[in-house]
Amino acid sequence: MTFLPRGWWLPLAVLSIGCDRIGRENAIAAAAPDVAPPRLSPVELRPPTVERSTTGRVQVTDPPSVDATQIDLLKQADGVVDILWVIDDSGSMANERRRLVTNFSRFLAELLSLKVDFQMGVTSLSAMDNGRLRGTTRIIRNLTPMPGMVFEQNTSFPASRNRWEQGLRMAQFALTPPNTADGGTNAGFIRPSAALAIIVVTNEDDSSFGTTDYYARAFRGLKGPGNENLVSFSVIGGTTPNGCTPPGEASLYGSLADPAFRYSEVAVRTGGIVGSICDTTFEQTLVRIAQALNTLRRVFPLTLRPLLSSLTVTVVEGMSSTVIPNDPVRGYQYRVDTNSIVFLGTYVPPPGSSVRIEYAFSRQ
Secondary structure (H helix, E strand, O other): OOOOOOOOOOOHHHHHHHOOOOOOOOOOOOOOOOOOOOOOOOOOOOOOOOOHHHOOOOOOOOOOOOOEEEEEEEEOOOOEEEEEEEEOOOHHHHHHHHHHHHHHHHHHHHHHHOOOEEEEEEEEOOOOOOOOOOOOOOOEEOOOOOHHHHHHHHOOOOOOOOOOOOHHHHHHHHOOOOOOOOOOOOOOOOOOOOEEEEEEEOOOOOOOOOOHHHHHHHHHHHHOOOOHHHEEEEEEEEOOOOOEOOOOOOOOOOOOEOEOHHHHHHHHHHOOOEEEOOOOOOHHHHHHHHHHHOOOOOEEEOOOOOOHHHOEEEEEEOOEEEEEOOOOOOOOEEEOOOOEEEOOOOOOOOOOOEEEEEEEEOOO
């Protein structure tokens, strides 16, 4: 802008010479620059190209087949048994009672080998005892000192001429109140968690009132509904149907042992053992009874069909575990027909242990 002294003037053309080219005529308005429009170039779009010489067929295959694994964890029973002996106290049974005492050690050894937690008591067939357990030590347990001597004392009866022998009725009295009530003679003999075995040894048949079906149901009901199989009744008596004569007594008057019809019927109904009072030794019968009393499980069913080569059986007891061999004598066997692991030899998983069975099974 050119300033002139007062009174000076210049032509308008001269004054416009100093104006900015981008301004307006009077150079007062805001500047408005001249901007050239953008120059756009066309874009060429071409289709994609594929190098087909390097493209091959993709083959989809199944993943490798792997057999699935199953673990069955099964619990062994506690092996607890209460055993009631009901012994004929008549004088004609003196020799048979001595044979019973002689073979008792074999019966006891079998129970101990099976790791059975047992209690045993003795009563007679006579109403004089009325089902009460006999002896100073009424209950024989695993840790009872000299159990054979205690059993002999409890089965040593004074001479008796009892002619009305009621073995079934006396057994029922022994196992029910008032004898088993608190303060009763037999209190503590029947344990709630234990199996129950009744063994009658006699050379005469039963004379109790009531049918054999009644006594079988009464005995099986002692452990409560659902536990009927925990109770068994066995007998060592005269053979059916004609009876028998004990060895060495053929010349004695009245030595014939009456056939034990009623006792045998109750034994059959409860899954017990029937043995002969006329055997030279009671050892085999007592072993059979002991094995039948064993509540430890020998059969453990599997959930699925295993691949036999993958079977592993481990017994866990407390903090220790033992791998059991596939051996019919010292270990286990697999039964195809029942799909189960069985212990039919000398080894049985101990009471309270766990049996862990691990195996593979085919998913096809």
